[in-house]
Amino acid sequence: IVLAAGGGKGWLTILITLVVVLVISGFLNNIPVVVIFIPIMEAVAARFGTSPSKVMMPLSFAAVLGGMTTIIGSGTNLLVSGALVELGEKPFDFFQFAVPGMVLAGAGLIFVLLFVPRLLPDRASLANQFMEIDGRHFLAQITLDESSALVGLASNNGVFGAFPDMTLRSIQREDNAFLPPFEDVVLAAGDVMVVAATRAALADAVAHDPGLLFPELQDGREDLDGRWLEGDRILAEVMVAPASRMAGLNLNMIGFRHKTHCVVLGMQRRARMMRTRITEIRLEEGDVLLVQGQPADINALRKSDDVVLLEWSAEELPALDHAKRATGIFALVILAAATGFLPVVAASMLGAVAMVAMGVLSFRMAARALDSKIFTMIPAALAMGLAMQVTGGAQYLAQNLIDFLQGAAPAVVLSAFFLLIAGLSNIISAKAAAVLFTPIAVGIAHELGMPVEAFAVAVVFAANCAVATPIGYQTSLLVMGPGHYTFADFARGGIPLIIVLWLTFSFFAPWYYGL
Known part of the structure; x- marks a missing residue:
């Protein structure tokens, strides 16, 4: 749905997704919202060739911004409202701070869309970096049998639209070959479509139709529907080794499938792209073959003298x-x-x-999803935040701020108070900052003779600015793994966003609340 709404434009699709997340987060807890949209964002990033690190943090930020618009947008908002009741003040209504919240959310979203992706590194996991599409295309073939939905399909202006992510190089029909442009060509049973596509496109095709790219060998397809279509399926790349016995032979001659129990799905030869069936191409040293097999069979290729299994190239196909x-x-x-x-x-x-x-998942796949850096970094950061609370460090900073700004204009005090909370919320967490600073906000408002609402809302917005560290907000932890972020990445994207929100609040809130 999101891809269709974006009309094939990457930036528009991302914009629509973030706006939807922002709106939904105003009425639902932003944690499940982010959980729902992480796989959607991963699909969007993969579809448009964007690194996940460019979109995952903006996803978290959009949810946080949306949570600023209503009382139920985040647990932080509810904590502040509850603390106000305990202090004898009036609690927030549902849309009490919707207007300033939407102003801050709008300014923040514009910044997130235009600048945050540029501030973040283009980062992926080591495996993804190896497999990332860098212009390499594999040659593959699709054999049409009588039951294929493609049989009878005619070209439209010389183009077949059935596989938008693949380039049709030729159509082999018995002893004849049709080359582009394919004008007036109608696909028939028995045709072999020779296509060129990236690894990602081929993997996606095989995931949806497991036998689609299996080349038919001269000795038939015996055992094809059993071994290669069941169990865990691994996709990997192997290179024809120097002095390999496979050099000079084609796949029909080698018997690669029956010797290794792996099937060749595609072939890549440096910068050359051919138009013949991959089963008829004589292999050369350095050719890269895209193969599929079960885990044990892929691992057995390490012992082969004829091919070299390329490290980090193996990935499990989704079931x-x-x-x-x-x-x-x-x-x-x-x-x-x-x-x-x-x-x-x-x-x-x-x-x-x-x-x-x-x-649905094997134990091995589940174990690989665990990010060890999160388990080592987060406890240390939480301990630092707890120390700030139990030692009175946060209270001490707040009191010093009040003393320093004695006699300053209420708007200046409000702005400085916002900035202090925004900074500390990234150390002690958003919820801890909300509980700690709400009583201080009420005290400052009474001392200055200003509306309590203005300073209480400052606590809400500033506490929600816990976006410069992964421990400030749970949504940051959720996107840390999929985005492959480090601790410093959150500061790189979060601190400028905090400054934008602080400046927006500092100019808008005094006018809105009549300070």
Whole structure:
């Protein structure tokens, strides 16, 4: 739906997605919203060749900005409202701070769209960096049998639109070959479509139709529908080794499939792109073959003297036959967390266990998803934040600010108060800052004879500015792994956003509240 709404334009698709996230986050807890949109953003990034690091942090920021617009937008807002009641003040109405919230959210979203992706590094995991599309195209072939939906398809102005991510190089029909442009060509059973495509496009095609790219060999397709279509399926790249016995032979002559129990899906030869069937091309040293097999068979290629298994090239193909099962588990996790039936952590853990127990994920795949840096960094950062609270460090800074600004204009005090909370919320967390600074806000308002609402709203917005560290907001932790971020990346994208929100609040709030 998002891709269709974007009309094939990457920037528009990302814009629409972030706006949708911002709006939804005003009425739902932003944690499940981000959980829902992480795979959507990953799909958008993959579709338009964008690094996940460019879109994951903006996703988190959009959810945080949306949470500033209503009382239920985030737990931080509810904490401030509850603290006001305990202090004898009037609690927030549902849309109490919607107007200033939308002003800040609008300014923040513009900054996030235009500048945050430019501030973030183009980063991916080591495996993704190896497999990232760099213009390399593999030659592959699609054999049409009588049951194929492509049979009878005619070209439109010389183009077949069935595979938009592939380039049709030729159509082999018995002893004849049709070359571009394919005017007046109608596909028939038995045709072999020779295509060129990136690894990502081929992997996507095989994930949706496992046998689509299996080249038919001269000795038939025996065992094809068994071994290669069942169990865990691994996609990897191997290079024809120097002095390989495979050099000078084609796939029909080698018997590669039956010797290795792996099937060749594609072939890449340096900068040359051919138009003949890959089964008829005589291999050369240095050719790269895209192969599919079961984990044990792929690992066995390491012992081969004829091919070299390229490290970090192996990836597990998604089992799309489990998609409905995975979607059901995912929906139950979101429902349990969004309704408060289970804490987010408990719901997520049960969901992960269910994914493994029901065969959606293997234990190996689940273990690879764990990011060790999160488990080592977060406890240390939380300990520092706790120390700021129990030692009275945060209270000390607030009191010094009040003393320093004694006699200053209320607008100046409000602006400085916002900036102090925004800074500390990144150390002690957004919720801790909300609880700690709400009483201080009420005290300052009474001392200056100003509306309590103005300073209480400052606490809401400033506490929600916990975006410069991954520990300030849970949504930051959620995107840290998919975006492959470091601690410093959040400061790189978050600090400028905080400054934008601070300046916007400093100019708008005094006018809006009549200070």
